Amino acid sequence: MGIRSADDDEVRRIMRLAASRLLERLPELTDELVARTRDTDEAYRRMVPTDDHWQSVYEAMETGIGAILLPRPERRDLQQAERTARRRAEQGLPMDSLLRSYRVSAQVMWDGLVGVVTEEEPDSLPVLIRSATKVWNAVDRQAVAAAESYRRREAEMFGRTAERIQALLDALLEDRADAALVRSAAAALDLPELGRYAVVITRLPGRGGHADDGSRPAGLGGVRLLWRMRPDYEVAVALLHDEGVEELTEALRPHVLGCAGISPVVEGLAELAQARRLAELALRTCTGEGPEIARLEDRLPAALVVSQPELAGHLSAAVLRPVLALDPADREVLLGTLEAWLRCEGSAMRAAGQLYCHRNTVFNRIRRIEQLTGRSLARPLDIVELALALDAVRLLPAG
Template sequence: MLRTAARRLLDRLPELTDDLVTKIREGDESYRAIVPADELWANAYEAMRVGIGAILQAPAERRDLAFAQQTARRRAEQGLPIESLQRTYRLGAQVTWNGFIDITAKDDPDDLPALLRTATHVWHAIDRQAVAAADAYRQRESELLGRSAERINALLDALLEGASEPALVSRAAAALDMPERGRYAVVTMRLPTRQDGDGETPRPDAIGRMRVLWRLRTDCEVAVVCLDEASLDELCAAMGPLLSGHAGVGPVVGGLAELGTARRLAALAMRTCAGDGPEIARLDRRLPSVLVVCQPELSGHLTEGVLGPVLALDPPDREVLLGTLETWLRCEGSAARAAGRLYCHRNTVFNRIRRIEQLTGRSLARPRDVVELTLALDAVRLLAVG
């Protein structure tokens, strides 16, 4: 009886398709905006033909599930919400079942009670189609999202490596949803040594009024920050709670095409960090130290020529003098402040400074000598020279 009704229903497919398409488009703005009307009609016609025809076929010959999966993949590629897709199956079930009722009531009214007992069979078949479609949709959506993420990462990597071709920058701006021109800064962060059980720390896509793109590289983590009107001071303050180690901040650049330069300079600034604790180094406040790390060979010659006699001392004596010099420079030549930090008398500081001057032949009263001593000390601390 159900197969007989199905054969008769196939003759009314154009009418049923018109009814289904009208219901879909009237109640769903997404379909109206995304799926062309002629495509929707042809797809609905074929879906109902295959779906109703499945009743006439052996289970091994049914093509309705494969067609549902094919349609779902297409809708995922078009960007149709999955809720809209699932709604079409509910509407399709209503139209199809009403068609069975109408056909049977008109041609074989005495069969209506028996037909009602087949309702679960019809609805179960359509439910299987809906489930198959949902699974295929989610799988295709996952594939598309993966490809999209790979494309975005590839474009961001190209920019960070210095690519600046106008066409690539334009594609990157569209994919990253970032303006081509604007105030940008790059922050590099040294990757921490992870312990077993450590998880990834979630990274925010916005810090205050600044938008952030994160990229994990082999040697560090990189943050591309669209500053808008924010300053580097605001950026450093906002990054502070996210740090677990050393970080470097490059200069403000004027667009995506300059991210390669900003990333390289941020990495150089990060190399001026010393010690084990969290520290953020701004390029514009570490330029002398950056010059030292950029030229290790010349820095070695400078250190040997300036601090050679100090480095030749026994390690304990050497570290006392180098520590005193470093503290003196940080305290801007104040013996009292330096003594407070070194936990000694100010006369002790003066005695150590005089000894440094005697050994090096430099005077901390002469600006040029102060520059040489500062750069040589940076080389010792940052490059392990000596």
């Protein structure tokens, strides 16, 4: 027991002697470590300014070597490692580069300790060798503390970045974006201020309208998509580049299980709020019967109806009141026939094929609609009134 105590005392003496001498050479050690790190690691050269790197290494070496002279409760090397790691995470330095720097620093420190003892007490080198494990373990503890601190800071920054991105998207989509915010959003989202954009809104009954496997494509062909999730719907800002709304629509079809509305193309980030309103309007023209993607430019009459529900309600009552007063089964037959006839551009033959009946049956039902409403499907103005009234019946809540 006494021999071991004497050995431990001798190790502590040699280590303190070497540490004291290394502190006197601290600027030279710092120069060596910084040079070796920057010569072998491009990330340090690109992401960490030389002055910042030198100062942090100097402080870390001073604290780490000084820790040898202090009782364990007073050591501050782990806190120093944590502070440095947070700083490097903020600078974007890869963690691998940070951890490699600790291996290099261990080599530099150990070489320095060996050099001091070799110069001043070469006979004590075997004693110093017995302390090697403790030296390397101390550096390992610093590296572990640095890695944990780096991960925590990285997670904090990622959360704040994600929140900021969502906040910027919200501001752009909700008409809260002035010129300065548009510039900030363009930089943060890596989007051009001026470019060809469209907004997509998807919805399923009771949930979002996107594919229910949780996947949300970040890009489709030449289109880049940025998604904003809401409790009952999802919004995507689409950077179209050279693509058109038609290509976007076709690319989205496999990913949309419910309904989706797509705005017309707008020419910059400052117009996204308008595009979002138009996409919402397009979405409201969907009937909700199976997967459906509505482009506003294809649904303008229906969009007029849903944007003016009170007026549209008066129109449907004025034009279709006699049809709506029929018993439900008879009413649906006539409304379904009118819908098919309009969809088939006035072709009784095509409408009959969709309705699974004879074309004469279609003619008979059309005549009955004309008699009940006092409108003629041979007059363009009457067709417009009947089509808009039918949209009002299909798209607006009953009553």
